[in-house]
Amino acid sequence: MRRGLELAALGPAVGDHARVGAVILSPDGEVLAEGWHKGAGTPHAEVDAMAKVDPALLRGATAVVTLEPCNHVGRTGPCAVALLDAGIGRVVYAVDDPGDQAHGGADRLRAGGVEVVPGVLADEAEAFLERWLTSVRLDRPWVTVKWASSLDGRAAAADGTSRWITGAAARQHVHEQRAAHDAILVGTGTVLADDPSLTARGDAGELLADQPLAVVLGDRPVPDDAAVRRHPRGLVTLPGHDLVAALRALRGHGVHSVFVEGGPTVASALVAAGLVDEYLVYLAPVLLGGPRTALDDLGVGSMPDRRRLHVLSTTSLGPDLLVRARPHHAAPGHDGPTNDRSTT
Template identity: 70%
Template sequence: MTDTGDALSVSTTYGPTMRRALQLAALGPDRGVNPRVGCVILSPAGDVLAEGWHRGAGTAHAEVDALSKLAPGEAAGATAVVSLEPCNHTGRTGPCSVALIDAGISRVVYAVDDPGHASRGGAQRLREAGVDVIDGVEADAATRFLQDWLTAARLGRPYVTLKWASSLDGRTAAGDGTSRWITGTAARQHVHEQRAASDAIVVGTGTVLADDPSLTARGDAGELMADQPVPVVLGDRAVPQDAAVRRHPHPPIFFPGHDLSAALVELRELGIRTAYVEAGPTLASAFVRAGLVDELHVYLAPTLLGGPHTALTDIGVDTITDQLALDLDRVERLGNDVLVVARTPSPATLDDASLIETARAEASSTASIRQGA
């Protein structure tokens, strides 16, 4: 904490307002390259003067949106409570840190540092201008809320969720390869809702050739849902021209080769922030082995199958001390099935922008995205 007084006092003073800023942030779009941000401006007496939130790329950022609702000079001496560190760069809009300084804001309270290599540094700019800055208020709640965007901003790739459905003994198909259906209708509908909430759905050519999936998000009656993920197919094998994926509402993206990191960097460059991976054991294991999975959704059915068809194969664990420990997030009952959601420990932040540039260069030299190929 960067302000005088202890953390408890600051949290008591600004915690409720920060939680309101997060509520405002949730009004913004949860897709694309921009974060969801909310802002509340308080008078010197602590009264709410204005509220704002970011409505998507190219629109006013939350701080500017809130300031636009005030008369000139009305923000002088006020406090801005923002869910993310005010940006410090000029893109399609100007720096929010400068807008706050120019408006006469005397204090800025924010929850989470901006990890963007171009956009971070707003707090320092505010301090240099004499603005009192307090950081870390409701940081845990804000980090969880912004988790997918923070991952994309820090690592230069989408937030990756790996999904599979299996029996209690970890089998994803019977001995003859049949798998429809292991789980019940409630679990399967939940999967479609997760697809609709994701920017992209990722599979391998093996899955496309074996199952001919449409990779769409559908409702209870089989109708297409309003939001559809972009279908992404990884691998070198040719996909038939009459494959169901080619009839998807979005043109499928075919990514040849086996460099998953490069593929994810390219997808991020296309504005994909969240990727939902529904892959067979080979590709799923490759994602896990490469450390590219942020969250796992495992749908468990109370049934036993036995046999060789396991959810994962070799993930680089040779001895029990090498096991990949996960953080259990929640367990939900879906009809007669259970959804287990677990998260992987936070990967290291890519503080060096050159690492992302290297990944981009590798993506360009080893494989190129081909739409409709």
């Protein structure tokens, strides 16, 4: 199973699919073949692996898969049926598929006489597939909110200038994070004020291979000559102020993860609504003072209402510091608020 997770990591990190790996074993435990999912529309991992084996050797073999074999017809056929047709005798998998349509492959295999062993290295597979599993279970993309600020929490100087609070290393890390998400989201205020391109770029300004879908949230129209209209992945506009509906709409575009760079208005609204799964905060060793804070009102009236975070890591990026954090989950019996409504 651990080898299956290594294979899964070879697949594309972004896109409308889960990264899955598979290993086919003979009845004697010999590795017959390995496979992984190479992206939407391509054979799933177990089918990719079985295609590399003499069909006669598949009868009675074991398929080790990092995700429950699917049970639906999408861009490809159901993997559960392919395993049954091949005569596979045993299927071992790590995590149940949470999708309403795809789930049920294990039951179908059992009904066909296949021995099924679920839950092997489930914790490792859950961590590996965290963004995808979250998006399917909650019917919205995984939401990463990013901001850059001074040590005193200011995102801009008093006159509104914000370039550049952080240095080159931090800014390049931001571009890498853009490329690692399916979409990048800002509000119309950011588009009108800064005219961003919302692309993921390298050190020399070149476009990276993976580009996030550009998303603009809000009712004000995006100007015809806005840089974002020339985005290589295209532009999606989401009118209105219903954040849950907007995020669910992105699932219809195949978006499982979204990187939010929308300024304090959008970021604060997502935080207040309990819709943030992870924070990336880039802190520069400068002091600005003034009113232009990184976040607006969050509805915290007193200290007991504070929104507690769990810091996962701190990383030096040149002179700057990256703080990676997530909403705090209170332990059972804890008498303080969790401030984490993203899973309710």
